[in-house]
Amino acid sequence: MAYSDKVLDHYENPRNVGKMDANDTNVGTGMVGAPACGDVMRLQIKVNDEGVIEDAKFKTYGCGSAIASSSLLTEWVKGKNLDEAEMIKNSDIAEELALPPVKIHCSVLAEDAIKAAVEDLRSKRAGV
Amino acid sequence: MQKPIYFDFFATTPVDPRVAEKMMDCLTMEGNFGNAASRSHLYGWKAEEAIENARRQVADLINADPREIVWTSGATESDNLALKGVAHFYQKRGKHIITSKIEHKAVLDSCRQLEREGFDVTYLDPGSNGLTTPEAVANALREDTILVSIMHANNEIGIVNDIAGIGEVTRNAGVLFHVDAAQSAGKVPIDLALMKVDLMSFSAHKFYGPKGMGALYVRRKPRVRLEAQIHGGGHERGMRSGTLATHQIVGMGAAAEIAGEEMAGEAVRLKALRERFWEGISDIEEVHINGDREARLPGAMNVSIAFVEGESLIMSLKGLAVSSGSACTSASLEPSYVLRALGLSDELAHSSLRFSFGRFTTEQDVDTAVEQLRHAVEKLRELSPLWDMYKDGVDLDQVQWAAH
Numbered sequence: 001m002a003y004s005d006k007v008l009d010h011y012e013n014p015r016n017v018g019k020m021d022a023n024d025t026n027v028g029t030g031m032v033g034a035p036a037c038g039d040v041m042r043l044q045i046k047v048n049d050e051g052v053i054e055d056a057k058f059k060t061y062g063c064g065s066a067i068a069s070s071s072l073l074t075e076w077v078k079g080k081n082l083d084e085a086e087m088i089k090n091s092d093i094a095e096e097l098a099l100p101p102v103k104i105h106c107s108v109l110a111e112d113a114i115k116a117a118v119e120d121l122r123s124k125r126a127g128v
Numbered sequence: 129m130q131k132p133i134y135f136d137f138f139a140t141t142p143v144d145p146r147v148a149e150k151m152m153d154c155l156t157m158e159g160n161f162g163n164a165a166s167r168s169h170l171y172g173w174k175a176e177e178a179i180e181n182a183r184r185q186v187a188d189l190i191n192a193d194p195r196e197i198v199w200t201s202g203a204t205e206s207d208n209l210a211l212k213g214v215a216h217f218y219q220k221r222g223k224h225i226i227t228s229k230i231e232h233k234a235v236l237d238s239c240r241q242l243e244r245e246g247f248d249v250t251y252l253d254p255g256s257n258g259l260t261t262p263e264a265v266a267n268a269l270r271e272d273t274i275l276v277s278i279m280h281a282n283n284e285i286g287i288v289n290d291i292a293g294i295g296e297v298t299r300n301a302g303v304l305f306h307v308d309a310a311q312s313a314g315k316v317p318i319d320l321a322l323m324k325v326d327l328m329s330f331s332a333h334k335f336y337g338p339k340g341m342g343a344l345y346v347r348r349k350p351r352v353r354l355e356a357q358i359h360g361g362g363h364e365r366g367m368r369s370g371t372l373a374t375h376q377i378v379g380m381g382a383a384a385e386i387a388g389e390e391m392a393g394e395a396v397r398l399k400a401l402r403e404r405f406w407e408g409i410s411d412i413e414e415v416h417i418n419g420d421r422e423a424r425l426p427g428a429m430n431v432s433i434a435f436v437e438g439e440s441l442i443m444s445l446k447g448l449a450v451s452s453g454s455a456c457t458s459a460s461l462e463p464s465y466v467l468r469a470l471g472l473s474d475e476l477a478h479s480s481l482r483f484s485f486g487r488f489t490t491e492q493d494v495d496t497a498v499e500q501l502r503h504a505v506e507k508l509r510e511l512s513p514l515w516d517m518y519k520d521g522v523d524l525d526q527v528q529w530a531a532h
Contacts, residue, residue, distance in 0.1 A: 003443075011443060017511055034529030035514060036474035038437055038463070042513040059513040063439040067511060 003064055004098035010068035015075050018057040020044045028121025030113040039066045039106065043073065043113040047121060051081050058113075065103040069093050069110040082118050132449045133493045137427060137486030138283055138311060139451060144336040144487070147382045151338060154178065154375035164372045165361065175374045182381025186343055189384040190309075190318045190328070193348060198364045199377055202342035203310035206329035207234035207277075209344055209368065210306045213354030214275050214327065215242050218304070222272030228252040228260045228279070229469040232308055234329075235277050248272075256471050257420035258285050262293035269297070275304045280328075281312035284453060284466040284482060285419030286428020288316060295324030304352060310334055310342075314387030315425050316395070320345065326352045332376070336487060337383030341376040344368075394487065398426035401485045401494050405429055408498030412505055414518070418467060418480060427485035432467075432476040435515040436508040441481060444504030448497055453480035475514075475524075 003011070019042075022029045026046055033040040039062030046055040056074035060067045072093060077085045093099075093107040134142075143151070154160040154175075164179050166172025180194065187194040200206045215225065227239055229251045239249045250268050254260050260278050269276075276298050281288045291307050298305040306327040309318060314335030320328065325347070332341040346352050346367065360369030406429065409415055414434035430453075433441065438452030453464030463477035472480075483497065509515040517524060 011440070014511060019516060031513065032530055035478070035524060036529070038439075038474075038478040040513055040529070042516075059511055059516060061435065061512045061514045062437050064443045066437075067440060 006072075006097050007064055007068040007099070010071040010097070011064045014058075014067060014071040016055075016057050016071065017059060019059065020046060020055075020057050025124055026121075028117040028119075028124070030116030030118075030120060032112040032116055033062070033066075033109050035061065038062060039109060041066065041070050041109055041113045043070060043110075043117050045077060045085070045114075045117050045121065047082065053077050053080055053082070053085060062106065062109075063103070065097065065099055065106040066109060068097055069099075069106045070113065072096060073110045073114060077114060082121065085114055086118050088114055130447075132445075132447050133496060135448055135450045135483045135485065135489070135493075135497060137489070138286070138334070138482065138484035140333050140339065141336045141486055142488070143333075143338055143379065144383060144386060146386060147337055147379050150382045151375045151379040154378050160374060160378075162374070164374065165363065175372070178374055179372055179377050182377045182384075185381035185385040186330070189314065189388045190320050190345065191322075192320045192345055196320075196345050196348050198344045198346055198367050199372060200342045200344055200368055201340055202333070203232070203308060203329045203331035204234040204342075205368075206331075206342050206344035207232065207306075207308055208238050209354065209357050210327040210329060211235065211238040211242065211275070211277060212357055213367070214304055214306065214352070215245075215247055216355035217353045218274045219247075222270075222274045223247045224250070224270050224273040225275045225277065226250045226252065226265060226268045226273060227277045228254055230254050230258065230260075230282055230284075230466045231277065231279050232283060232310065235279070235308055239277075252278075254469060257423075258282060258287035258418070258466075258470055259420055259423060260289055260294075262290060262297045265294050266297045266301075269301050269303065273301070273303050275306060277306040277308070279308040279311070280318070281309070281316070281425050281428075282419070282466060283311045284464060285430045285470070286311075286425040286484070287419040288312060288423045288425060290423075291325060292323045298326075299324040312425065314384065314391065315427070317391065320347075326350075332380035332383055335383050335387045338376050338379040341373070341380045343380065390487075395426040398485050398489070401489055401491065402427060402429050404491065405483065405485075405494050405498060408495070409501055412502065416476065418470065418472065427489070429483045429485070430480060431483075432472065432480045433505055434476060434479055435512045435518055436505055437478050438480055440508055441479075441501075441504055444507060445497075445500050447500055451482045453477050453482070 030043045041060045058070040060070045090107040090111040162171030162175035164176040183194040304326045308329045310331040328345040330343045333339040418430040467477040
């Protein structure tokens, strides 16, 4: 399959790979997908006191498009507040990376990941 | 751009230059271009002579009588002709067919078609090593069974079934036995004077012959009857009509002869390459060989590398041409049905790679593959949340995943 240059770039040089302490109250973790389906994404965001995402990390098990989608997402969410981050649409990711139709589900997974990370953070803060 | 090193000899092989040369002699006005069915002039006689020579070459590879070879367009057509041809001819005797879940799609889809026509098909589960045993076949036989179709070697994992053993079972039961030998012919010995196989499918492009060319072995003693699937001029004793493609047939014959001559030496060489490859990667954590360790084709290596996904692995292996059982490399998004039938988890099926070594693979190629594979696995595990969890001691089977 021929990938777009942007997918290849994110695949070759993935941005913001890593792991944060999931117990930190300023960190929200979204883990989506399943090994049986061939992709699992873990996206983590770190939010400062103003509610702005100052850092994001990911790790992804999956095809090149899944890795690229999550890598791109970490770039996009930095500097956004939670409401803005939640607004990111899978179609924007798919368009930016020029994903073929058979790979659209990778961008859907990325959207699910950021939503899950935001939700995790909100429920943590509500609990504090 | 430098081409990647080819490790996909089970998908197809290049035509051996010695074969290509013989094929080119059968195309132009100066060459042997005639129609073998032309009985009235030298052009036809020459073409017929070349075709009958090739028929003998293919028969020699499997120790059969040349009159038992029917030319086809490839193993897919041979499988279709064998299954539908036998089923249609013998349907008054019974309507039950036995096959296995890891057969090639040409067999499985022919069986599906026969089911639509009212036949009853039993699909045997292979063992976790991929093998279908004579006992499993014996246990599935019924009063109305007319045909058993079990492959010799599997195209994905390279295991080699005991077809001699299965042949004893079917012959005793008076049931016909078809074997898809597309993947094994020319790689391991086949002796049809000894093996009680009634029909066998071949494909030239799997053993350094041309694509679009195959054969079906149809036993004469005891005689096997077929209902033709392609009708026309009555070529190939009425079993498969159509003007014979002299250059293709000559190519298959030449390829069969070379394969027969070089098989013993090649088997030793390829097995050594396979073991060299395995030694190079076996110390990577959580790497598993798929399919039986011993009963396998010399050049076959199918491995699952846990916690990395097959397609992204292939993306990393830019210098290597290999194939994967991962869903992402297929149009269907389903992981390999062969690996799943072995009882592999979906995750390990997604994480599988097939390396197939062949006539033009060198030790240096294998060393390059090992180096690139090790590098890619390290990189992708660094990216993998599953690897993190495994390293943290999390039991991945106990995690509640959100399937999508």
